[in-house]
Amino acid sequence: MPISQDRPFEIIVLGPPVSGKGTQAKLLAKTFDIPHVSTGQILHSIKDDIANPLAQKVAEFINAGSLVPDELVNQLVADRIKKDDCVNGFILDGYPRTLSQAQAIDTAVKLDYVFLVNVSDETIIERISGRRVCKNGHVWHIKYSPPKTETVCDDCGEPLFLRDDDKSAVVKNRLEIFHQNMAPIIEFYERAGILIRIDGEKHIEEVFQQFVRHMIYDLRNKVNRSSGGSPSGTATI
Ligand SMILES: [Zn+2]
Incomplete structure (x- = not known):
């Protein structure tokens, strides 16, 4: 049974770990004044x-x-x-994770946009396995925010190390599982014709512009159609 009728921003953001999808979801939520609904956050807060x-x-x-x-x-x-704050829509982050979840949300609402933030496995491995942490939880990155020396924390002087979870073999394994789970979901949305691929390798602002550009083109086409004008073609981004 449909939950809503015609909310303009019913959005899903998909993407691998460290693709920046959470950051983008928050930016979209702020820009369009709709809630950023993260399943991690729901599960975390419901416990209490x-x-x-x-x-x-x-x-x-x-x-x-x-x-x-x-x-x-x-x-x-x-x-x-x-909930009331979803009157204009929502952005789902971390959901769906399985095909059955994708099918469930598909019967519940009429999604407007499903974005997939694409980042190559190579980049993901570099982003994660370049991290260095100290025992006090300060996080550095050998390429993006390097400490003065690779083995010492600039904040507290403690030794820096590579977490087991961040080692490239572990990351590769996680990525394999991610791709296995995500492939049928991507296919599902591709068939439905609502999947939009975003290049997540660029800077945060450039990535965000791709989302907004796509939505502006789409809204313009909707307005053109509803006013009897001819659609101005599909967006090329
Ligand atoms: Zn430190």
Whole structure:
């Protein structure tokens, strides 16, 4: 059953880890005054929300260290996007993660845009495995924010190290799983004709401009169609 009728900004932002999709989702949310709905944030905050009947269930899965099942995540997202602050739409970040989640949201709302922030595996590995941290949690990057010497934290003088999770072999493994899960979702939205690919290798501002440009072209075409004018062609970005 559809939750909403005609909200203009029902948006999904997909992308691999460190693609910058979270940053872009926040920028879009601010620009269009719609909530940034992150499933990570929902799951995190519900644990303490004892008034919510689903909280107990979620807590059980999280405390057991297991994945929260699709059905439960779907319910949480559906509840969240029914709230009053979603009157003009929402931006979903971190959802859908599986094809069944994609199918669930597709029956619940009529999505306007599904953006995929593309970043090559090579870039992702460089972004993650270039990180260096100290025991106090200060984070550096050997290329993007290098400390004076590669082995010492400029903030506290403690030694810097590469976290196990950030090692390139681990990152490659995570990426493989990501691609496996994401391939059917991408295909699903491609068939529906609503997938928009964004080049995530550029600077934050340039990446953001691609989103906005696409939405402006799209809205202009909608206005042209509804006023009887001819569409001005598809956007080339
Ligand atoms: Zn430090």
